Amino acid sequence: MATLPPFRAQRLTSEGALGIAIAAGVIAALLILWLIGDPVVAIGFASAGIVLGGVAVAWRSLAPVAPPLAPEIDWQLVRALAEESPDAIAITDRAGRLVCANDGFGEMFAGLPTPPGLPIGEAGVGALAEAGRAAWRDGRAKVDRAEVAGRPISIEVLRTGHQHDLLVWRAVSAMESDNSRALAEALSGALGKRLAESGIMAALLTTDGRVLAADPVLRVRAMGRSEAPIEGADFARFLVTDTRGLIRFQREGGEGNPLRLVQVPFADFDGSPILVALLDEEEAPVSYGNGAAAHIRTLVQLMPVGIALVDRDGRFLEMNDAFVRAACVDRAAPPLYPGDLVVREDKAAVADAVRRFAGGGAAHNADMAVRLRDVPDEPVVLSIAGARGLGDAAVVLSLKDNGEETRLKREVAQATKMQAVGQLAGGVAHDFNNILTAIIGHCDLMLMRHSPGDSDYDDIQQVRNNSNRAAALTRQLLAFSRQQTLRPQILQLPDVVSEVSNLLKRLLGETVTLEVRHGRNLGPVRADPGQLEQVVVNLAVNARDAMTAKHPHGGGKLTIQTRSATLGEIRRRGPDIMPVGEYTALEISDTGSGIPPDVLPKIFEPFFTTKEVGKGTGLGLSTVYGIVKQSGGYIFADSKPEQGATFTIYLPVHASGEPVAPRKPAAKPKPAEVWGTGTVLLVEDEDMVRAVAERALTRQGYTVLTAENGEVALELIDQHPRPDLLVSDVVMPAMDGPTMARKIRQRYPDLPILFMSGYAEEQLRRSIDIEQVAFIPKPFSVQQLAEAARDALAQGR
Template identity: 60%
Template sequence: MLDRHAALVDPGPLDTSLKWLGPGLVGAVVVTLALLLAGDARWPLALALLAGGVISIAAWRFWRGPAPSDAASLAAQPATPNEEFALAAAALQLAEDAAAITDSRGQVLLANRQYGRRFEASDPLQGLGDAEEDGHPLALAREAALRSGQAELRADGDKDSLDYVVRRVGTGGETLLLWSFCERAAPDHLEVVAGRIGGDTGTRLAAAGVLAATLDDEGNVIASNPLFAERILVGVRGKAPALTTILSQSEDGLLRIIAEGDQSPSLRGVHVPIDPLKDDGAGTLLLFDASELSGVTASENVQVLLELLPLGLALVDRDGRFLTMNRAFRQAGGIDQDKMPSYPGDLVVKEDKAAVADAVRRNSRGPAMSADIAVRLARNPKEPVALTVAGLRGIGDAAVLLLLKDNSEEAKLKRQIAQATKMQAVGQLAGGVAHDFNNILTAILGHCDLMLMRHTPGDSDYDDIQQIKSNSNRAAGLTRQLLAFSRQQTLRPQVLQLADVVAEVSHLLKRLLGETVELKVKHGRDVGLVRADPGQLEQVIVNLAVNARDAMLDNGGGTLTIQTYSVRAEQVADLGSEILPVADYSALSITDTGSGIPPAVLGKIFEPFFTTKEVGKGTGLGLSTVYGIVKQSGGFIFADSKVGKGTSFVIYLPVHEVAEEDKARPAGKAPDESSELWGSGTILLVEDEPMVRTVAERALARHGYTVLTANNGEEALELLEDADEVSLLVSDVVMPLMDGPTMGREARKDRPDLPILFMSGYAEEQLRKSIDIDNVDFLPKPFSVQELAEAVRKVLADK
């Protein structure tokens, strides 16, 4: 196909050629000049060709004479397309590089023989004009040339590198593209290597104590690093001294610096040729101080470099024996300094020895390459590690490089992150379920209280109602445990001493533990104050003590030790924990002498519904509740156990700093616990759950209040506009369309002194962080009729 475009057309007789000689010759000269400029830019030849064309045209005009009829005939008969293409094809042959002319879409019209020879196997412009190729480099170059007149592109071919130049040309109004493909000369590898040795690479080698120089094919030094120049080239005349004039070689193959005489230390040379198929010739010469290391001739500088690297590196000879290894490799492999292994296979378990030996053999005798294999170390067969085996050439007796990284801590962190993610997901699920279930329990407990108002003890239905209420309270306790695990439980934090909490619960623990378990309580000195809910903290101690009692029953009893002590910030830093921030803590430890927890179970003990007890003897929520209460209180809990020796739980609560004004403030008066819950006034009740709204409405109405109800925030705002006076706004927090906080902010715009009581199953601390409204109160769900009346009475009394 390319030869068809490159074929020359016979110009025919002289008189025929004279018809197109004038304009055609000018076009040929211009095209040829463009080709030369786009190719190798031979300006003298281009100018000579242009001058020759002008002289030829002048001679033709002089020979033809000023014949008007001939001029008119030429004007009336312009050059035909075939004649123009023939002349353009002849001009393309003058270009030394591959060239082609295409239409505006990229369809090849003309191409020279160089193009056919260069792209004999595959035509880069093939199919470019048949369809749009979005994103193709040649298509982008074509579009750029059509827009701006010229485009350049650099691309790598199969063998050589090419420079593409595309120019927009035109004949007779038609837009054409001239493509020129210029061979790019291959880089001079020797010059590149010399530049690196004389630049930053050579400086880094010098800092490591390595003398480096670049040699040409004749063994002359054409570049060197600073250390090589200071020690060897001092006083040497000439720009490229021969290597034999500055170094001498002994019978054992070691090198010495001639300028230093007999005092010169022995050097071991490593020649890295530029051509990998040749062992000699141009290349890089690296010189190391030769020394005896571990009974094997090696470079002291290399060993120093290996020791500084944080990666575990080792060198192995062709026989598969260790030559040397750095400290990081010994630590990762668990190698004792006094018991150095001989072979890499000695580090791994029996099943992996063959794979390691085979990888070392292949990389030591075959071509230099690298590969990663998963192995299990003998010191820790449960944790697979990655061992990189790479072939080495030119570094003395070393034939294989081993890279071993101790990723046990990384694997541990990954497991901890996965466990934390799972706990968070389960907590969100548990919190959502508990929140919805609280609405149901609120309705059940409320209707029970309303029915109990109409029945007295002794009635036939009284005991049944009490049983329903009792079971509902048990269910509410389960939801509180779920909320505690998900850190969404409403806590009543106070500033307290851990010793006081332990003292309060000690009497209960003695009855719970029984006679077979001995309780020991120890208190440290200077234990700081903490801020926590005392009731929830007592629940934490009771849950942990009950679990310890059950673990000691299998041994017939034991000792339970509860201890409080102070942990300073410097002690926390010494612990080296990646989870516990450095700060002052008050610690509470609960230790038993029971059967212990197996390692496979220890990581799951805080998960909800996970239990090792028999069916019916545990819900699996005890430790998950403990975990949630501690985390919601801003603390941390850790478990340590050994099978057959016991378990220890340690709780770290941050020390609470009490402000000076709080210390000087006198204790407030205890709240009025009057049983009088009747009141008056108008209350706006906003609740999207019909069953909860009905119970709350009836309960408030029975206590003397006028109740206005709304299903959502929008309806509540409309009622506020029409109502004359509203004493209190009681609203749920999470509602569709408009939530409670948004509705409360809108209501405060017109009624800035309106009291607000929010009802929610979520934690009060969590809600206060997300609600930017002052002077609001909270009532946790589920609540009874009496608790609702007490909360309303308290808010109105504080108004």
């Protein structure tokens, strides 16, 4: 039985209620008339029933009907279905918010912009906005022609949803929208065979001359086999032109049949595929006139590099698409002369070079560095050559878009510089750690002879405190040079942020708002939680200073967000910079004054600071950079002037089955007693460190044998009984600590070993293949050395 609509059911119910009320009134009137015989009272009862029925009808008519509840949308299912489509798909709601998009949308538009605000030019955005309004009104609309990153696309907009409150935006490249795919399949199939039987060789090419499809005969003539893979190849390399302008297949050489090349119009917008036909023709003398020029210009268009032809008067005759893109030329208003492409300072040099090559009074070719008018900050290479046998063309210009190459060179130079400075910083920190070890050790020894209240106690304590501050500075140097000691754990980034949030609120003050957002289902990472907390604190303090500079009277907002990195944003960073994989991102953004473009490339350099003298060491961001890199991650800074800065850290997801570490692991209890007995062989090449360590161990009850290098230590081993513990520096001249330890272990396999070094423990352990060794980093105090010796002896036993 069909279900009636709500209003129909309501009307039937109202009529039924009226009938019941009238019937009840008539029955009551007859009953009263029979009992008391008064017609006036009976009529009153009948009227009352009719009135009550009318009231019931009115109430039922005016009562609202509850609308049916809209079903909840399963967005995960919608996204999964969208991912199955080869098109770029996005969904927006009635408020214009982006609620869903597939990876194809992120790849096509280099991110997740919200339609209609797509990177398709001002005119394209206007047309797309009008299409969106039309779709809300009519249910469907389309923009036939738009362009993103030089690629033509079409965009269709469809209204959908249970309550018609959603818009689906589907972007399709010109390859699909103009049936190019179907043509490509036809050329490789029945249509290609028909053309070949008629003596026509055809190919479908991209705008940069790459083959999309070709018929079997063209494959045989160009590559020797009908099944040869020709897709993606450079079409121009299959052809050669002789001195008379005749075109032949390169594979057939000078004995091959000359060809006639015809470009068939296929679409009427820039960037559309090119349909090219080749016909065999009898060899005949060809003049250098319009016929040869047409062939040459067609070949120029097919070249994948930027080529332009210039006549004897210095005017442009032809420029291909690659040249247009490299020179940033506006096709609507192309330049007349090559000098119009460059800045004013380079105009005279370019014009003079073109004049010399056109007159034949120059070398075969030459390269010159020029700056383009539209991109003056990046010099490019302009190649100039004289032309002969190319019709009206006298000069050939070649322009290579080396922006990507320049960027890579700059990044390699920056990485090399950072590595060199890092090695220098690591060496300085190592030597400085030796000095600080001696200073801190002597301070500890003097404090043992003084009690609080003595005249010298406060001075010694102050020297020790300053030494500890200097030790913190060396740790920053080691962090920058990626040589610090890390204790990585499997952890979740939200836990690290939660641990440091209370500290951040005190550091930021009351005028700066802290907002923390965490994503769902984040992958675990492997890193040192203490070092990650230092990263967050350093970035937050820098953000606070930036916001204070912009808002002297207070204000600003710091946002910390953890999320899963999308595949699209990783690809935008570039596979040569960050390999494609699974990453968990930590994003810290502020509302400060931003970072100027000329400062942005330098912010991670050590000792570079924009703060006033005495207010910054310039090691904050370099420390952050070193910690992130040593943890296997990547960090990027994005900023626009007066719009704040955003630092994004990507840490690779750890995929092993190890459990995630708790927020605050329980500290290992240590007994307070550090007194010991036995013989300790101490090997240290620095006299000041050896003296402090010897006095410290002697005071704890040990008998200490000292040696200044590995050779002397081996001699002492031969002269004395077996020691109970070997304490040695790692890096020493002549014979280093690990080499000496291996020789001693051959004699005493179970001898406990305690290494001490100013370098990182993690780095040293990778280079030391000795089992059962302990490690203590420099600088250390007398108490720390005593505890490390006690623990090493206990482990050995």
